Amino acid sequence: MFRFVTGCFMVATFCALSIATVRASEVNVYSYRQPYLIEPMLEKFTDETGIKVNVLFAGKGLVDKMVQEGDSSPADVLLTVDIGRLSDAVNQEVSQSFSSSVVNANIPSQYRDPDGHWVGLTARARVVYASIDRVAQDEITYEELAGPKWAGRLCTRSGQNAYNLALFASLIAHHGEAETIEWLKGVKANMARTPQGNDRGQVKGIFSGECDISIGNTYYMAKMRTNDKEPEQKDWAASAKIIMPNADGRGTHMNLSGAVLAKHAPNQDNGIKLIEFLTEDIAQEMYAETNHEYPLKEGVGISDMVASFGDLNADTLDLITIANNRVVASEMVDLVGYDE
Ligand SMILES: [Fe+2]
Secondary structure: OEEEOOOOOOOHHHHHHHHHHOHHHEEEEEEOOOHHHHHHHHHHHHHHHOOEEEEEEEOOOHHHHHHHHHHHOOOOEEEEEOHHHHHHHHHOOOEEOOOOHHHHHHOOHHHEOOOOOOEEEEEEEEEEEEEOOOOOOOOOOOHHHHOHHHOOOEEOOOOOOHHHHHHHHHHHHHHOHHHHHHHHHHHHHOEOOOOOOOHHHHHHHHHHOOOOEEEEEHHHHHHHHOOOOOOHHHHHHHOEEEEOOOOOOOOEOEEEEEEEEEOOOOOHHHHHHHHHHHHOHHHHHHHHHHHOOEEOOOOOOOOHHHHHOOOOOEOOOOHHHHHHHHHHHHHHHHHOOOOO
């Protein structure tokens, strides 16, 4: 499950020895974010500071691992996506509060935990993917997706996926629980197929003609359009356009990527230095250009590709509210049989 990239995590005794002896010049990162994205930034960090970065990548289980490791955990920084996972780290008590004038200057306060346990690094818009051939409109709302117009035409990934739960949690905040359940029932009734796959898989469904419309994050479309390794994804992406939902109203739902400082960080100062670095221009520009996310630092631009998706009017609903509504959203997904 875990993939080791650099450093000494594979051999516990050597690892413990090396952390103990060269603590001042290392930082240990547990990352849910994929290697191709963050490795170039971490190399820059090492170039600038001389601090060596050891990274443990995994798709899941890192917070549980930190819980099990307790105060002997080598983790200094956890990098993850979604407010749900950030708040999960806080709730499982693997984070610690910290304050940094650099972070505070770079990241607007609505993207930072008021208690200092997590810091947002980038935002990502959860938009509508629509068939270029079969969907004429260029404006839409999330609410409309439950309407009869889309019967048998909608595809999404699992309702329990973190990105979908955060979106549903935002609908609960805007409309209340009763209306959101009805909305979920409508969306479920419109499904062209059982929820499956990831965000890219929905675009493939549009390409194949299985579905006409879906929900996904902006950067996946950008990644598919530029995917030289799997060029078939360029064909999928060419069949779909992005519509920014609720652009004229409350705005498009955003999810967050971010960092926490580990509760038992053995290299605490270096961990803070790394988080600070990830909020600075150079890293924020890399997030924007390499992964086509929205940088949070004011003055850092978006990529040309993301600009081509249209103007962003971001929903400003606070992230704590979204995090708090996630459990109810998850229960609703089961209640309406979303994934069945
Ligand atoms: Fe993602």
